[in-house]
Amino acid sequence: MDIMYKGGRPMSETNFYAASHFDISRERKENTSMPSRHYHNGYEIFYLVSGDISYFIEDKSYQVVGGALLIINENEIHKLVNSSKESFERITLLFQEEFLEDMFPYNDSFHVLSSFSSGKNxxxxxxxEQSMIEKLFDKMIAEFTKQPPGYEYYLKTLLFELLIFIHRKTATLPAAEHHGNNPMNRKIFEIVDYLNQHYHEAQTIQSISSRFYISSSYFCKMFRENTGFTFTEYLNNVRIKEARQLLTGSTLKVADIAEKVGFESMTHFGRIFKEITGFSPLKYRQANKPDLD
Structure with missing residues (x-):
């Protein structure tokens, strides 16, 4: 166990881990097995599939909800905190720059890893975007797990595609900012926890505002500032993620799935599902049948 010194000031004990050339995993869990503070000599991309957590990178704190991406530079100290103790699902990708060097040489005008030092984590x-990113991750996980002929070259291609997306996305983001652990942050994340558990019930801005004793206008403003999503965007994303799992992991009829995840009409469900995934529910089910091999 090391003691890190940053800017001449001692910091609390922090673990160092040597990064693999490439590693990716997808897990649903309640607790993280990593120590509370750590860093490594590689680049990390963290995607929260579902749930809500707090994430600390150096001196910045983020309240992260399902459908958000974090990028962590080499040697940046970070930790994950799951204060709600509810399960969350995450994808973690860790790689070293050398993994890409032989296939994608860099030049002075464009460095695909420059996003990691932008401060926009x-x-x-x-x-x-979520649907596209999750498909990329699914392909990476399949290649990394099964290792068919040429898998390493395909992994590099998929990773480079992801890095270009991140580079372009970072350029559109506002200046880096983060939120402290004030009472309103905690209230918003009480609301997020509630929505994660009760997404299948009828939910409106007015009903949530009333339940949590907050004005509707202030709630909408603070929810967007703390999560990056509007209330409706977040609720729809949670519902559609659950619907996607039911479409591929059950034989329930589409109408039953729509009702089960909280949509009052098939028309509304179908429209939102296609808006988020790019597919109708039936076409999504057909395109994502489980691999029985």
Whole structure:
């Protein structure tokens, strides 16, 4: 266990881990197995599939909800905190720069890893971006796990595609900012926890504002500032993520799934589902049948 010194000031004990050339994993868990503070000599991309957590990178804190991406530079100290104790699902990708060097040489005009030093660690993604990113991660995990012929070259291609997306996304983000652990942050994340557990019930801005004793206008403003999503965007994303799992992991009828995840009409469900995933529910089910091999 090391003691890090930053700017001449001693910091609390922090673990160092040597990064693999490339590693990716997807897990649903309640607790993280990593120590509370750590760093490594590689680049990390963290994607929260579902749930809500707090994430600390150097001196910045982020309240992260499902559908958001974090990028962590080499040797940046970071830790994950799951104060709600509810399960969350995450994808973690860790790689070293050398993994890409032989296939994608860099030049002075464009360095695909420059996003990691921009200070913009946190990026909420809209529904279509989430769908695209999750498909990329799924392909990476399949290649990394099964290791078919040429898998390493395909992994590099997929990773480079992801890094270009991140580079372009970072350029559109406002100046880096983060939020402290004030009472309003905690209230918003009480609301997020509630929505994660009760997404299948009828939920409106007015009903949530009333339940949590906060004005509707202030609630909308603070929810967006703390999560990166509007209330409706977040609720729809949670519902559609659950619907996607039911479409591929059950034989329930589409109408039953729509009702089960909280949509009052098939028309509304179908429109939102296609808006977020790019597919109709039936086409999504057909395109994502489980691999029985």
């Amino acid at each position: 946190f990026m909420p993604l809209n529904g279509q």
